[in-house]
Structure formats: structure tokens, C-alpha cells
Amino acid sequence: MAETLIDVDLCIIGAGSAGLSVAAGAAQLGLSTVLIERGEMGGDCLNTGCVPSKALLAAGKRATAHRMTDIPGIKGHEPDIDFGAVKGHVAATIAAIAPMDSQERFEGFGVKVIRASARFVGPDRVEAGDTVVRARHFVVAAGSRASIPPISGLDPDKVLTNESVFDLRDRPDHLLIIGGGPIGIEMAQAHRRLGCRVTVVDMGPILPRDDAVCVDELRAILSAEGIDIREHVGITRVEHGRDGNPQSVSLTIKAADGTQSELNGSHLLVAAGRKASVDGLGLDAAGVAHDRSGIKTDARLRSSNKRVFAVGDIAGGPQFTHIAGYQAGIVIRNICFRLPAKVDYSHMPWVTYTDPELAQTGLTEAAARKTHGDRIRVVEWPFAENDRAIAEKATVGRVRIVALKNGRIVGASILGAHAGELIGLWALAISRRLKIGAVAGMILPYPTLSEAGKRAAGVWYTPTLFSDRTRRLVRWLRRLPF
Structure with a gap:
């Protein structure tokens, strides 16, 4: 032709x-x-990435809401989960958005x-x-x-990836996940909440690009939910189908101290990068x-x-x-328009959509110290001291703000309910080179989670505002006539 x-x-x-x-x-x-x-x-985002993963996470969150007993007068119970029907919800979500693409x-x-x-x-x-x-x-x-890592015995045709995991209609008994980045951690929590045993294996720490303080708190939350997280371990060998089930898998792992052990699972999800x-x-x-x-x-x-x-x-x-x-x-x-526009990622936000969410924009504390040394300050405010969070029993997490000594904001990390919705303010602040006083002086509606960010900004001024010098000034000023 x-x-x-x-x-x-x-x-x-x-x-x-x-x-x-x-x-x-x-x-x-x-x-x-x-x-x-x-x-x-629609590519990966619509079909095998953002959209199906958020739909699956929403199902897991809804299931966990049934289990909760933190508000007196409401009895929690174990939900009856039809895993295949949940995957139908995921498919329906994709179908609802597909016409736009x-x-x-x-x-x-x-x-x-x-x-x-x-x-x-x-x-x-x-x-x-x-x-x-x-x-x-x-x-x-x-x-x-x-990306499929080159591990001895690993057969790419016998593992799940983001391209196949959402098609799985039968609930895994024990899901092993290689990779502790955002995809691996999100899928770990979603599957755990839908009734699967889950083990995450990573050669480094989980979520290495995020704020270490927030990651430590999130790790504890995930572990409390029953997710087995194995960090700083290598995988020396993979064996498929040992029990006659082609989906089953055995991992031989090696800890940092050299000791070896074996993990056995019903399914293997590889989330080790792209x-x-x-x-x-x-x-x-x-x-x-x-x-x-x-x-x-x-x-x-x-x-x-x-x-x-x-x-x-x-x-x-x-x-x-x-x-x-x-x-x-x-x-x-x-x-x-023939304009020489250039990319600028300095205020780039990202979110790991766990529950609670983990959001970041600009520099983490570690990255800021590497770039600016001791010319930074970090202030924070816990959601445990936010009235809206207390009312909604959503008190885990915190807002952490990184700023230069002159007050210019260079980074923000948020772990907490709706962190992804809250991070945008800080991305704008960084892109406009705002100082922390601009946020501390905002008027925000009460009660909202966003007040935690304003209170964190206010902490910046606490040492000066309530210092001996300021108290002396107030005592002197009160002697003056009105």
C-alpha cells in the first residue's frame, strides 16, 4: 500500500x-x-496510573472507615469486601473520565x-x-x-506492575511489593485495607525524596495497619510457582548485616521505578x-x-x-508564541496519596541544609493542635516549613488529612518568593486544617515576640498615655 x-x-x-x-x-x-x-x-495516568490508583485507595479508605471506633456511639465492624466488585469501581472510574481524553x-x-x-x-x-x-x-x-530490576530468577511475565495490578479480580492472600516509592506505598496501603497481607521490600528507605520526619511518622502508621516494611535489604533471588501456583513467589532477601531470609507471597508487584x-x-x-x-x-x-x-x-x-x-x-x-519559556521545578509539589496524605513542595529540610547550610530555619505545627483536626479525629501529622534566615520560604512538607489540597498555598509562596510573614498574616476561616499552616508560620516569630526584650518594650509602652 x-x-x-x-x-x-x-x-x-x-x-x-x-x-x-x-x-x-x-x-x-x-x-x-x-x-x-x-x-x-489517556496514557498511563488514566488507564494504569493516577486514576485507577486513587479509585482503589478511595475504596480502601472507605473500608477502613467501617472499622473505626474512635467516635463514641458508633460501633466499628469488619466490612464485607467483594474484591472483584471493587475492581469494577476502579474500571467505572476510568470509564467516567475517559471521554475527556x-x-x-x-x-x-x-x-x-x-x-x-x-x-x-x-x-x-x-x-x-x-x-x-x-x-x-x-x-x-x-x-x-x-522498570523490572535484573534479579536472578525474576520473570517479567509472572509479576504484576501498574499495567496489570488493576485488572486483578481475585484478592491476593499475601502481596509482596518490590519498591517503597509512592506507587509501592500507595498500593501497599490500598491492598492492606482491602484485606490482603502486604510486605514491602526496598533496598533503601521508603519515600526517600520526602521529608524524613514526616516519613518516620507515616511509616509508623503503615506498620500499625499491619504492613510489613523491610527497608535496606537486597533481593538475591526470586522463585516463581514453587507451590504449583504460577502467581506465587518466594524472595530471598539479604539484610544490611548480611543475614538472609525468605519471604513467600501469593503475588508479586514490582514498583521499582520507571x-x-x-x-x-x-x-x-x-x-x-x-x-x-x-x-x-x-x-x-x-x-x-x-x-x-x-x-x-x-x-x-x-x-x-x-x-x-x-x-x-x-x-x-x-x-x-515563539517565547523562550523555560521549566522551573523549584516550587514543584508532589503527593503520596496514602491516608494520611504526604505532600511536599520545594526543598525538604535535608535538601535545604545541603544547599543552604545553617542559613535555614524549620518551623512546624502538629495537627494534634488544630481544632478542625481534633473535631474530625484526624490529628496525626504535621506541617513543616523550611525558610531562609530572612524568612523566604523554600520548602514545605505536610503529613495529614488533605495534605495534597493544602500544599498548593506553599507552592505558590515559593514560586512568588514570599516570606513567611505573608502566610502568618493571612486571615483564614475557622475551623480549617489550613490554620495549621498559618500556625506553623506564626511559630517563626515566637522567639522574638515573647522575648525579654519585647516584654521590656511592652512594659515601657504601657507607661505612655493614650
Whole structure:
């Protein structure tokens, strides 16, 4: 069959969060736009990532609410959980959101959607099925996939990843999870609350990019729920199907002191990082520099071929859906408006959606001390001293704020109920280079969880406000007539 050649302003490879955002913006701004996707519209976020994981976590949280006895007069009980039906809820959630990412919707914007694999065949051409697309600009948004570590005996075809775990309809008896990052920890709590035994194994500490004080508190909460967390251990061997069940698995683990032991589980979930989907794209033919971490880009997200941009997980930067959307805006400004917009991740927030949630923006205390030495101060306020948290029996966690000695906010960490909703204020403060007094002086409604952040900011002034010097000043001032 003869190939069809089409000429457009913009060709986008990948219809995940990043690619869809670029396509919608470019088409509505008048650029002729082609979007190529070989898999499902919506990419990982909709189908195997953010959306299904939050739906599963919501089910686990609802189940735990039935068990709670912390409010007198309400008797807790063990809920009757139909695991398969819960997965039906997950599928229904995806289906409810899918129309927003559908081919029909984007064709309504004027985007030409091609459902095929894409491959560069030159610096300005991409082949997709029987079509060759020649474009002034390209945006590669091909995403990433689960990385399978090279462990002796580990068979990639016999493990669960984020791409398969949500299709599992039978409840695991004992779920083993390799990886203590956000995905591993979220799935650990969700499955534990839905009635599974869960063990998490990691060669380092869990959630290493987050504030250590908040992680310590969250670790204790997860352990109290019955999640077995094994940190700083290596896995020397994996054995599948020893008992005749192809899903069952045995892990030989080695602790830091050299002692070895064995973990046996009914299922194995691998959540040990992501691998950029660069294979098969023909990037060398386009002169696009890349490696295992993704496409090499500058601060404007341009590759070594200046007509080719990269966004989302394949760009080698932070792997979050909201960052993909942010990067899409940077690319739109560069391509559509010819503005030299550049990425700035200094105020980037992220959330681990456990219960309680763990949120971070800017620098953690450890990162701030590494960058600024002793030129920082850390202030905090516990939710145990927040009236709304007390009323709702949600007193675990705290707000921790990192600021320079002059008061400029450089980081915030929140562990607590709705932390993901509370972190935005602090991301804005960092992006606008605000000082902590701006938050301390806010008027907030009472009673709200957000007051914990204001009280943390107020702690900054406590040593000065209630010092001997200030008391002497007040005593002197009260002698003066009104």
C-alpha cells in the first residue's frame, strides 16, 4: 500500500497527559496538529496510573472507615469486601473520565488522530502506519513503563506492575511489593485495607525524596495497619510457582548485616521505578540524543534536534502528571508564541496519596541544609493542635516549613488529612518568593486544617515576640498615655 504524506505544523507522539495537553492547546490556537497513539487514549495516568490508583485507595479508605471506633456511639465492624466488585469501581472510574481524553473529543478540536506506532524516519518526518507526517515541530510524549530490576530468577511475565495490578479480580492472600516509592506505598496501603497481607521490600528507605520526619511518622502508621516494611535489604533471588501456583513467589532477601531470609507471597508487584519508552521511536534517525532515562532536553524542553521537543516521563525529568501538564504549557509558549519559556521545578509539589496524605513542595529540610547550610530555619505545627483536626479525629501529622534566615520560604512538607489540597498555598509562596510573614498574616476561616499552616508560620516569630526584650518594650509602652 502506498504511503500518504501529510504536512502539518505540529506532530505529537503519545496521547497521555502531556501529549493531550499540547494537542488541545495547539489545535485551539490554530496550528494544524497530528496526534499519534498506538495504545489507549489517556496514557498511563488514566488507564494504569493516577486514576485507577486513587479509585482503589478511595475504596480502601472507605473500608477502613467501617472499622473505626474512635467516635463514641458508633460501633466499628469488619466490612464485607467483594474484591472483584471493587475492581469494577476502579474500571467505572476510568470509564467516567475517559471521554475527556477520547479520540472523538480531540478530533472535535481539529486534531488529526492516528492510531498506530510512530517512528522517526528523518529529522522532520515520522512514519505511522501507512502515513508519513512531515512537520515543522514535533513533541515526543511517549511516556514510560514499569522498570523490572535484573534479579536472578525474576520473570517479567509472572509479576504484576501498574499495567496489570488493576485488572486483578481475585484478592491476593499475601502481596509482596518490590519498591517503597509512592506507587509501592500507595498500593501497599490500598491492598492492606482491602484485606490482603502486604510486605514491602526496598533496598533503601521508603519515600526517600520526602521529608524524613514526616516519613518516620507515616511509616509508623503503615506498620500499625499491619504492613510489613523491610527497608535496606537486597533481593538475591526470586522463585516463581514453587507451590504449583504460577502467581506465587518466594524472595530471598539479604539484610544490611548480611543475614538472609525468605519471604513467600501469593503475588508479586514490582514498583521499582520507571523506564522511559524510547525504544522503537527511531530517535537516532531524527538526530535526537537520548539514553535509558529519556530524551536529553534543554530548559525549553528542546532536544538536540531543535524542531523536536520532549514532554512528560520521556523528557527525563520529574515523572508526575501535573508536571506533564506544566511542561505542555512551556512547549506551547515556545512553539505557538515563539517565547523562550523555560521549566522551573523549584516550587514543584508532589503527593503520596496514602491516608494520611504526604505532600511536599520545594526543598525538604535535608535538601535545604545541603544547599543552604545553617542559613535555614524549620518551623512546624502538629495537627494534634488544630481544632478542625481534633473535631474530625484526624490529628496525626504535621506541617513543616523550611525558610531562609530572612524568612523566604523554600520548602514545605505536610503529613495529614488533605495534605495534597493544602500544599498548593506553599507552592505558590515559593514560586512568588514570599516570606513567611505573608502566610502568618493571612486571615483564614475557622475551623480549617489550613490554620495549621498559618500556625506553623506564626511559630517563626515566637522567639522574638515573647522575648525579654519585647516584654521590656511592652512594659515601657504601657507607661505612655493614650
